[in-house]
Amino acid sequence: QKEVEQDPGPLSVPEGAIVSLNCTYSNSAFQYFMWYRQYSRKGPELLMYTYSSGNKEDGRFTAQVDKSSKYISLFIRDSQPSDSATYLCAMSPGGGNKLTFGTGTQLKVEL
Amino acid sequence: GAVVSQHPSWVICKSGTSVKIECRSLDFQATTMFWYRQFPKQSLMLMATSNEGSKATYEQGVEKDKFLINHASLTLSTLTVTSAHPEDSSFYICSAKAGGDNYGYTFGSGTRLTVV
Numbered sequence: 148q149k150e151v152e153q154d155p156g157p158l159s160v161p162e163g164a165i166v167s168l169n170c171t172y173s174n175s176a177f178q179y180f181m182w183y184r185q186y187s188r189k190g191p192e193l194l195m196y197t198y199s200s201g202n203k204e205d206g207r208f209t210a211q212v213d214k215s216s217k218y219i220s221l222f223i224r225d226s227q228p229s230d231s232a233t234y235l236c237a238m239s240p241g242g243g244n245k246l247t248f249g250t251g252t253q254l255k256v257e258l
Numbered sequence: 259g260a261v262v263s264q265h266p267s268w269v270i271c272k273s274g275t276s277v278k279i280e281c282r283s284l285d286f287q288a289t290t291m292f293w294y295r296q297f298p299k300q301s302l303m304l305m306a307t308s309n310e311g312s313k314a315t316y317e318q319g320v321e322k323d324k325f326l327i328n329h330a331s332l333t334l335s336t337l338t339v340t341s342a343h344p345e346d347s348s349f350y351i352c353s354a355k356a357g358g359d360n361y362g363y364t365f366g367s368g369t370r371l372t373v374v
Contacts, residue, residue: 155299179360190264190351190365191302198360235301241360243290246353250301 153249170236264366281352288354
């Protein structure tokens with residue numbers, strides 16, 4: 148079993164839809180949770196980050212962490228074609244340790 | 259914000275030759291750098307972690323003699339793929355992190371290596 152599980156998709160939604168992306172994990176030591184967006188043939192860029200459990204909102208994006216269920220989510224409201232990319236969840240115990248990534252979910256927002 | 263510059267963005271080389279990829283942190287000191295490999299439509303696979311002035315720590319299954327990593331300064335790390343073969347063709351991405359920041363993993367734009 149992988150430490151971090153993420154549905155690879157592809158996920159196709161119409162413009163304006165609310166998108167829900169999720170990851171589950173098995174390592175209870177993970178404290179820091181991140182979402183990265185990666186466009187084709189580019190490096191990942193940090194989108195959202197949260198510490199421990201709770202919600203965080205930034206514009207159209209909301210990140211949620213439920214440590215009791217070992218489940219994290221990223222919500223995208225009013226999705227746009229420019230949101231089409233691969234979204235990777237990542238997490239670490241902190242202290243400069245390496246990130247553990249999910250496989251990434253490919254999202255396509257269609258006009 | 260933090261910027262990591264990775265060069266070259268793409269390279270084609272012949273089998274048996276070596277290729278060097280550079281990763282520079284432009285506006286911060288990177289105490290730790292990570293090197294990843296990514297296959298099409300797959301996630302990032304960590305190859306090694308390097309701390310400035312120390313030997314790199316390689317992940318299980320990664321040949322340290324084939325993938326040479328040097329992190330001689332706080333702003334530069336290099337990955338050299340030695341005696342490259344077609345199966346080494348992949349997308350290589352570096353990430354740099356300043357000390358004390360639990361979220362500050364900044365990624366380079368990646369290098370697409372094709373070995374012919």
